[in-house]
Amino acid sequence: xxxxxxxxxxxxxxxxxxxxxxxxxxxxxxxxxxxxxxxxxxxxxxxxxxxxxxxxxxxxxxxxxxxxxxxxxxxxxxxxxxxxxxxxxxxxxxxxxxxxxxxxxxxxxxxxxxxxxxxxxxxxxxxxxxxxxxxxxxxxxxxxxxxxxxxxxxxxxxxxxxxxxxxxxxxxxxxxxxxxxxxxxxxxxxxxxxxxxxxxxxxxxxxxxxxxxxxxxxxxxxxxxxxxxxxxxxxxxxxxxxxxxxxxxxxxxxxxxxxxxxxxxxxxxxxxxxxxxxxxxxxxxxxxxxxxxxxxxxxxxxxxxxxxxxxxxxxxxxxxxxxxxxxxxxxxxx
Amino acid sequence: xxxxxxxxxxxxxxxxxxxxxxxxxxxxxxxxxxxxxxxxxxxxxxxxxxxxxxxxxxxxxxxxxxxxxxxxxxxxxxxxxxxxxxxxxxxxxxxxxxxxxxxxxxxxxxxxxxxxxxxxxxxxxxxxxxxxxxxxxxxxxxxxxxxxxxxxxxxxxxxxxxxxxxxxxxxxxxxxxxxxxxxxxxxxxxxxxxxxxxxxxxxxxxxxxxxxxxxxxxxxxxxxxxxxxxxxxxxxxxxxxxxxxxxxxxxxxxxxxxxxxxxxxxxxxxxxxxxxxxxxxxxxxxxxxxxxxxxxxxxxxxxxxxxxxxxxxxxxxxxxxxxxxxxxxxxxxx
Numbered sequence: 330x331x332x333x334x335x336x337x338x339x340x341x342x343x344x345x346x347x348x349x350x351x352x353x354x355x356x357x358x359x360x361x362x363x364x365x366x367x368x369x370x371x372x373x374x375x376x377x378x379x380x381x382x383x384x385x386x387x388x389x390x391x392x393x394x395x396x397x398x399x400x401x402x403x404x405x406x407x408x409x410x411x412x413x414x415x416x417x418x419x420x421x422x423x424x425x426x427x428x429x430x431x432x433x434x435x436x437x438x439x440x441x442x443x444x445x446x447x448x449x450x451x452x453x454x455x456x457x458x459x460x461x462x463x464x465x466x467x468x469x470x471x472x473x474x475x476x477x478x479x480x481x482x483x484x485x486x487x488x489x490x491x492x493x494x495x496x497x498x499x500x501x502x503x504x505x506x507x508x509x510x511x512x513x514x515x516x517x518x519x520x521x522x523x524x525x526x527x528x529x530x531x532x533x534x535x536x537x538x539x540x541x542x543x544x545x546x547x548x549x550x551x552x553x554x555x556x557x558x559x560x561x562x563x564x565x566x567x568x569x570x571x572x573x574x575x576x577x578x579x580x581x582x583x584x585x586x587x588x589x590x591x592x593x594x595x596x597x598x599x600x601x602x603x604x605x606x607x608x609x610x611x612x613x614x615x616x617x618x619x620x621x622x623x624x625x626x627x628x629x630x631x632x633x634x635x636x637x638x639x640x641x642x643x644x645x646x647x648x649x650x651x652x653x654x655x656x657x658x659x660x661x662x663x
Numbered sequence: 664x665x666x667x668x669x670x671x672x673x674x675x676x677x678x679x680x681x682x683x684x685x686x687x688x689x690x691x692x693x694x695x696x697x698x699x700x701x702x703x704x705x706x707x708x709x710x711x712x713x714x715x716x717x718x719x720x721x722x723x724x725x726x727x728x729x730x731x732x733x734x735x736x737x738x739x740x741x742x743x744x745x746x747x748x749x750x751x752x753x754x755x756x757x758x759x760x761x762x763x764x765x766x767x768x769x770x771x772x773x774x775x776x777x778x779x780x781x782x783x784x785x786x787x788x789x790x791x792x793x794x795x796x797x798x799x800x801x802x803x804x805x806x807x808x809x810x811x812x813x814x815x816x817x818x819x820x821x822x823x824x825x826x827x828x829x830x831x832x833x834x835x836x837x838x839x840x841x842x843x844x845x846x847x848x849x850x851x852x853x854x855x856x857x858x859x860x861x862x863x864x865x866x867x868x869x870x871x872x873x874x875x876x877x878x879x880x881x882x883x884x885x886x887x888x889x890x891x892x893x894x895x896x897x898x899x900x901x902x903x904x905x906x907x908x909x910x911x912x913x914x915x916x917x918x919x920x921x922x923x924x925x926x927x928x929x930x931x932x933x934x935x936x937x938x939x940x941x942x943x944x945x946x947x948x949x950x951x952x953x954x955x956x957x958x959x960x961x962x963x964x965x966x967x968x969x970x971x972x973x974x975x976x977x978x979x980x981x982x983x984x985x986x987x988x989x990x991x992x993x994x995x996x997x
Contacts, residue, residue, distance in 0.1 A: 358898065360709060360882050360883060361707045363809070365706075366700030366704070366706065371698065372700065376752045376802070377754075378788050378802070383793050384790070410693070412695070418708065420802045422714060452709060452710065454710050454711050454712050456712045456714055456718070457717065458717070472708070473695075480697050483693050564693070656669075
């Protein structure tokens with residue numbers, strides 16, 4: 330099938346929430362979007378790619394999942410700053426043969442994420458994939474607002490702060506392993522795919538922590554705890570120490586544990602859970618509840634002077650925790 | 664070669680202007696950028712893709728050209744609104760084997776465009792191309808500011824307005840044809856590649872027209888006059904009439920005219936010149952000079968009631984001008 334670019338844009342506009350109004354003065358259809366600042370607010374801006382054969386596989390990821398997840402994972406960067414989500418721009422590369430039914434299904438998933446996350450589409454760009462490589466590529470820019478000066482950075486953790494994580498770690502990686510091992514088509518494992526397909530984004534928790542000034546530093550766990558905690562510590566010029574027995578690991582079902590899926594390994598190095606990693610000064614620890622709106626908050630260690638991250642195992646042994654999560658430009662370390 | 668993602672980001676940060684300060688409160692290295700609104704300003708936001716084998720060819724476009732042009736063409740959307748350029752975000756997909764020398768040269772070109780256009784890098788995302796398709800992809804989000812309510816839209820042209828264009832039309836297309844016909848390697852044609860390689864972006868002109876409130880509607884000519892004027896007229900619910908003899912066509916050298924390169928065809932349907940197309944009420948026409956800072960401004964026709972665009976040829980014949988410029992999702996009409 331072959332449709333005009335203007336028609337394609339109209340198709341996107343019809344399916345994704347994109348009405349002008351409020352801060353969005355001018356949306357899709359002009360050269361650029363016009364957004365009007367809210368008083369006493371900072372804009373929080375991030376972008377994220379979601380590419381076929383890199384971040385998803387056409388055979389294993391239904392189009393609804395592609396649309397949902399592409400937008401959700403981009404928005405996680407806003408949650409990580411404690412921002413409220415506002416707008417997004419979608420750059421889409423698509424082969425003509427998937428600009429019909431596949432696109433509609435992808436947009437359905439994206440519209441669902443936009444509704445849940447409170448995002449409106451403000452603009453974008455479309456291109457046709459070259460015939461030599463008819464693959465899908467999405468690049469999403471998300472824009473949010475935070476109260477002026479309140480956005481939470483990675484770089485403000487201090488020695489003595491407690492380290493917290495939200496949610497269960499490794500659940501999304503478990504889903505990915507089911508796909509990589511070809512088990513995802515078996516009905517008994519279907520429900521274990523959900524955290525990988527439809528990650529929960531912690532916008533409310535991030536805003537709550539920022540508003541109450543409870544966290545000194547924060548980021549989302551997108552590339553795995555070992556990598557992301559390493560980055561937070563490096564940005565803050567501090568070290569970290571975490572306790573294996575405190576880490577809220579995914580519960581791996583018996584049949585998969587027998588296949589060598591290890592809970593602690595998944596939790597330490599598995600990416601895409603999109604929980605929040607944050608540090609809390611000693612004096613505020615008591616103000617962190619066990620759960621916020623149904624999401625568990627777990628203290629897993631503390632920030633220390635020095636450099637690097639150490640893992641204390643159940644038997645009290647301390648060893649360096651190397652960043653072994655997802656890095657596009659390295660081989661995976663496992 | 665294989666480098667870590669964090670090192671890659673550091674490499675980009677070192678080469679592209681990205682210092683925090685002014686409106687940019689937090690730049691590269693955190694989950695998202697933080698930008699503080701200027702008083703009485705609107706934010707103008709747009710995104711644009713620049714993909715290997717779609718928008719450029721590795722054999723014909725040196726890496727410096729890729730970096731320069733990717734940023735320039737995205738920024739043209741800010742010029743089209745009458746905005747001042749401020750920040751950009753870069754999403755980069757790159758195969759490991761081009762993350763060294765090729766990347767450095769690309770960044771050199773991009774840094775040059777950033778300097779010229781007044782842009783600072785505020786953030787981005789990197790991904791490694793799949794081994795099955797080791798191609799480059801850039802997606803750029805640009806952010807500018809305009810005085811509140813002054814951004815110029817496509818949709819406000821009125822019957823009776825004069826239609827103006829800036830610069831010479833078809834010059835970039837001439838360069839593209841040299842590439843597509845394999846003539847670009849011949850030394851005698853080298854200088855004709857420049858408008859295609861390094862397009863001039865009309866930020867100053869756009870801001871001047873917006874500040875003086877001289878234009879009713881404006882857009883950039885990225886996909887060809889026939890397509891872009893059609894879009895402007897449709898967005899404004901009006902028609903257009905342009906005169907072939909008034910169109911400032913590229914001067915095609917004799918040796919290429921003999922090969923069938925037609926000046927009017929290039930000017931009407933050739934894309935990527937990135938001049939501005941704007942409409943001016945009758946009462947303000949006298950205030951438009953023949954040139955603004957060295958760029959010719961040419962009145963080529965007028966907005967009329969009704970729909971569609973008509974071309975009046977040199978002998979006075981009127982015929983519908985179909986949009987035949989660049990559209991990713993159609994075959995090229997020629």
